[in-house]
Amino acid sequence: MRHSAWTSPFPGGKSESTELPQSLNRSQTDKRDFVAEISCTPAIFSAKEREAGARRVSLLSLSPRGLLCRGSQEMDETVAEFFRRTILKIPITEMMTVLKAWDFLSENHLQTVNFRQRKESLVQDLVLLCEEKRASLNDAALLDIIYTQFHRHQKVWDVFQMSRRPGEDIDLFDMEQFKSSFKKILQRALKNVTVSFRDTEENAVWIRIAWGTQYRKPNQYKPVYVVYYSQTPYAFVASSLLKSNLPLLGQALTVASKHHQIVKMDLRSRYLDSLKAIVFKQYNQNFETHNSTTPLQERSLGLDINMDSRIIHENRVEKERIQRVTQEIFGDYPQPRLEFAQYKLETKFKSDLNRGILAEREEPLRCLVKFSSPHLLEALKSLAPAGIADAPLSPLLTCIPNKGMNYFKIRDK
Amino acid sequence: MSVLRPLDKLPGLNTATILLVGTDDVLLQQLAGSMLKEDCASELKVHLAKSLPLPSNVNRPRIDLIVFVVNLHSQHSLRNVEESLHHVDASFFLGKESHCSVHRNTVVKLAHTYRSPLLFCDLEVEGFRTTMAQRLVRMLQICAGHVPGVSALNLLSLLRSTENPSLEDL
Numbered sequence: 307m308r309h310s311a312w313t314s315p316f317p318g319g320k321s322e323s324t325e326l327p328q329s330l331n332r333s334q335t336d337k338r339d340f341v342a343e344i345s346c347t348p349a350i351f352s353a354k355e356r357e358a359g360a361r362r363v364s365l366l367s368l369s370p371r372g373l374l375c376r377g378s379q380e381m382d383e384t385v386a387e388f389f390r391r392t393i394l395k396i397p398i399t400e401m402m403t404v405l406k407a408w409d410f411l412s413e414n415h416l417q418t419v420n421f422r423q424r425k426e427s428l429v430q431d432l433v434l435l436c437e438e439k440r441a442s443l444n445d446a447a448l449l450d451i452i453y454t455q456f457h458r459h460q461k462v463w464d465v466f467q468m469s470r471r472p473g474e475d476i477d478l479f480d481m482e483q484f485k486s487s488f489k490k491i492l493q494r495a496l497k498n499v500t501v502s503f504r505d506t507e508e509n510a511v512w513i514r515i516a517w518g519t520q521y522r523k524p525n526q527y528k529p530v531y532v533v534y535y536s537q538t539p540y541a542f543v544a545s546s547l548l549k550s551n552l553p554l555l556g557q558a559l560t561v562a563s564k565h566h567q568i569v570k571m572d573l574r575s576r577y578l579d580s581l582k583a584i585v586f587k588q589y590n591q592n593f594e595t596h597n598s599t600t601p602l603q604e605r606s607l608g609l610d611i612n613m614d615s616r617i618i619h620e621n622r623v624e625k626e627r628i629q630r631v632t633q634e635i636f637g638d639y640p641q642p643r644l645e646f647a648q649y650k651l652e653t654k655f656k657s658d659l660n661r662g663i664l665a666e667r668e669e670p671l672r673c674l675v676k677f678s679s680p681h682l683l684e685a686l687k688s689l690a691p692a693g694i695a696d697a698p699l700s701p702l703l704t705c706i707p708n709k710g711m712n713y714f715k716i717r718d719k
Numbered sequence: 720m721s722v723l724r725p726l727d728k729l730p731g732l733n734t735a736t737i738l739l740v741g742t743d744d745v746l747l748q749q750l751a752g753s754m755l756k757e758d759c760a761s762e763l764k765v766h767l768a769k770s771l772p773l774p775s776n777v778n779r780p781r782i783d784l785i786v787f788v789v790n791l792h793s794q795h796s797l798r799n800v801e802e803s804l805h806h807v808d809a810s811f812f813l814g815k816e817s818h819c820s821v822h823r824n825t826v827v828k829l830a831h832t833y834r835s836p837l838l839f840c841d842l843e844v845e846g847f848r849t850t851m852a853q854r855l856v857r858m859l860q861i862c863a864g865h866v867p868g869v870s871a872l873n874l875l876s877l878l879r880s881t882e883n884p885s886l887e888d889l
Binding site (some may be wrong): 693 | 738741744763765767768774
């Protein structure tokens, strides 16, 4: 609430305003029984801001927290709204976990909030608490990063690979230097940009970037997330629809991490951990469990242990062969999770029949084949054992984790 | 030599054996399970095979009824059955063979060519599967000769459908 704007009367009608003295940075020890601030947001403010202001006032006067000092509201309306929307996204079941991971509000503060009330009221209490603690935009951005870390599968991640010039020296990686360099590059190019970092294990850093333009403040609701593993040349990017800033982002990443070039891989999925497993070749870890002591035959036939002895499988040998081939190709381990495989064909049409309208075309036939599944690789693995396809499967399907691609372009040789 | 013949072995005492042929293993197993749950005076044995010919080195009882299971979603399944049909001796077709389809037209023609009864069923739904299992058990008992007064050939003529008499002329 901007007190300084109210000294002049409004052109229409009466309005009440209590002007609070400027020296109102009360400390917590200065207790009053009741604090009432009656505010009147002038009509020039937007409806949303007025509503936000009005809501805050009503809370102040009604909630017992009003007994604590309000001081002058230093938090910007937009930041408060950003806080509110970010906290509102968090499901109630995860609220405590996320707030603890955020570590901005201490245990004591969290205990003063009633977590059993309706979500809207809980969120409002938390926002008030944040305001009291003078939370800044950066703190809000950090909370947003943590929320996204918990809900990483809600975004679609692309994979980028960076490379150095051959023979270039690789200095020791300094995380702080990387971060400051990255931020500087972006801020030099684009004045209005919010960049926040959060370190995680495995020498990785999560970067959140909210883009603005020369004349507009950053849009906090369409950020881009980058997860960069510093010991590797790989970065995972979840972008919103603003694709125009990707070149700048690529440049910032490359220069800050002392690489020369960045290339987008043909690999995309919602499951960040699966992408990691594919790209770092970690998916073929074969973990021994004690189920592996069951004899191969029984396991391979997919039978229950108490199978009816009146059912006899005639093609046992064939089944075993299929199981063996499938296991050779896919291994025993759980497959990384992808949702799509897309094949763009640009090949000439080939037909068994001699005559056909399409067979005489000179240009390549453009065709797109897309496989989709909640868990593509497991589905492919179960095709042959289920009898839907012959084993071995086409190498175009089975090469996906090895090549680290799920978007293919197929041309005539 | 790998052709299945209906009468080349002696029957087992009070046993009836059915052979289910089809590519979809899981469905076959489920159907077999449903059949075995049925109350039946004879002892049932179910053999599952993906395709014919069957491996010849196995000692197996006489097969009384062959059912080819075709999944109408999959061309692969149909082709597999067509190829397997070559390995069945002609005398099997006098009543001891039938087709069970997971949904319909090429199959109708196929069944008509071989003069075998065609049954449609959605094997994934529990209730329909149980019903089909009951029908198959009854057919099996007749084919094994366990039902006095009715023979396999009788059953065949009873099951022949009269809906498309024009197909006879084709």
